[in-house]
Amino acid sequence: MSEYRPIAERIKDYRPVELRPSRGFLSEELKRCQDCGIPFCHAMGCPLHNVVPEINVEALHGRWESALYKLLETSPFPEFTARVCPALCEGSCVQGLNGLAVPARLAEYEVSERGFENGWIRPLPPLRRTGFKVAVAGSGPAGLAAAFRLNRAGVAATVYERDRRPGGFLRYGIPDFKLDKKVIDRRVALMEAEGVRFRMNVEAGVDVSGRLIDDRYDALVIAAGARRKRDLPVPGRDLGGVLFAVDYLSAQNRLNSGEIPSLPPGFSAAGKKVLVIGGGDTGSDCVGTANRQGASEVSQFEIMPEPPAVRSPANPWPQWPRILRTSSSHEEGCRRRWNIDSLEFAPSEGAPSKVGAVKCREVSWAGPGSPPRPVPKPGSEFTVKADLVLLAMGFTGPEETPLMPDGLDAALRGGGPEMRIYVAGDAARGPSLVVRAINDGLECAARVLKDLAARAPARKSA
Template sequence: MGKITGFKEYPRDIPPDRPAGERIKDYQDVHNRFPEERLQTQAARCMDCGVPFCHKGCPLGNVIPDWNDLIYRNRWRDALDRLLSTNNFPEFTGRVCPAPCEEACVLNINDNPVTIERIEQGIAEHAYEAGWMVPSPPKKRTGKSVAVIGSGPSGLACADQLNRAGHLVTVYERNDRPGGILTYGIPDFKLEKTVVRRRLKLMEAEGVSFVVNAHVGVNVPAAELRRKFDAVVLAGGATRSRDLNIPGRELDGVHLAMDYLPLQNRRNQGVAVPDDKFITAKGKRVVILGGGDTGSDCHGTALRQGAGSVTSFELLPKPPGARAGSNPWPEWPRVFRTSSSHEEGGSRDWSVQTKRFSGEGGKVKKIHLVRLEWTGGM
């Protein structure tokens, strides 16, 4: 384990994010870099539990106590190898994963959890800077070829695994750049696109091919892929929206998140988006329906675009500040959370349902809401 008494000696410690007033003027990462010495101290807090519940929390089964111990001992290269044994892209998960491992951490029973996610990110960044993340193509090719449709996180991870196994992989992406939600969904202030491009470059150097502007079933016949490849993997994204079919939905000014967010990402990456195709919140009174991560991303983007006001509404009631008795550790805690975007301004309200929109001249002007009263427990 890290340091036997580490969890008793050191409190959880994370560097403060960039000041909100500064960061809403740009789209750069909201986080400050975590100095490595402090990261090692945080890794020393890991108790190397007999039953490491962090494993149960992590969908990847990351071997968390092992790399915590290695970081504490300053063995970064070994920590990287351990991390990469379960995680294709720690530089992504170390930034945008909701970190269920931390919620499940045993220290979280009566203390604050180990800063697992930031340690994960730290290992990945240390590795890139040390020059350890170099192309490592398979030693032998199998002669088999696979098409992967979709270049988001699942498509990329699938392509990476298949390539490592020696198959020749071609990834098809309907957009003009690969990366799916990593490139054209998650805002830059949570995941800078240099991080995505760095990984894509590495994968290309390892032998993975990318075909962009290729919407399989639309401008690339599916039959062509079945003819050309030994196998086809469907890893398309989940951009089918959950629409709100209420009166006034058709009014100009009512947008879906995944129509709105990618446009700003495009501009941030230097892709030209004409003004008449761009959706901007500049100077507008913005209402966001949905209090989850996507709503939060819209909230932070609207603030950066210079919205006159930003208000987020959530259908469900405001969660409690601490776990309810019916939601014990190590379950995912259904508690009140404040994202970096919410810290930056605007307001939020809960138990609010939208009944209809109304407008003038085809443009939305009003939103008609009711306050919900939830009964019978959630």
């Protein structure tokens, strides 16, 4: 139900594609929210448990400030989720049983933007400091949420980030046409004004040792994400022009922000036939980016079957609907295929060190046994031309770093006698969503605060 800028216009730039909802549209939609008997959106749908109907009734009657405070009770960064959340709440909306769900995400957008425009969202530094200090490794949504909550509770929170600017995948994964990076800068400025300290270009465990963190802080929150990329180790993988999707997306975001003067060699899709391998959201982001860069053709192949247009009986309401989704990027031009396995990257005839084609094969999932496995379809092999291949097959878990030399188990064992180590976000649960990362960060901070409170008397007597 979102409205977007016209394709012919938006494809020429990286500005956000989604339009702000009109007041008339929202009012009509929010009335439908008030017809709900038992709302499932906040209990079953939203990981943050936003009280959607209560927020919406305030918004419906134009009580925007009150709507905002209800939203902020559970959600520290509604401006992020209002832009990039798949809106799990809408998946369990009662109205969605027989028709279209109430667009709660768009209401969240309007409520939060009015909060900024009217100065209702402003720095709220803690009135008292506890004397405790906590280091947060990673400035993605999980690290930001943990630092936000800890700081508001009077704990001195320092965020260490190995990248140049804060935000994690909000900044260096999600394209600008979905999330304008000014939205992250605005939030980081607020957090700094509240007292959170950001240390950029510092890799915890490398540039600042675990021992130093141990000496300086009462606890460490690892919010380093799940950034080990899933590869496709087939013949020809080393050819030029076969890139990880996230490297490709991050380069374009860095170029847009002026962080780099030009794309690295081979990273532009201009004039190229682009094949995106992986049918998920990251793949869709690659489609939108490749079209903006001027690709001559964009295809997206997925090994899994095409999802159904409507819920299957095995996926009833109020579960999240596992149905076919067509993103604004797909609408801008893309050939999508399902049940396709990629077997080999073949060199280009003119430039043998670069990819020129991909050998593929159709599969079916009807084979015996459980869980289902892809079964090659005899005689279905085919070759597609591709000068740029983007691997968008997700992530397998957290990277190994000196902070987590053998993975998280070691990190959890690694603290000194007084040091407490906590893990939040994708680093703890595996690749997921911004809203879950935010919720994990908040929950992690609550655990840290509880443990610090238990240590407080001992510290006083020391």
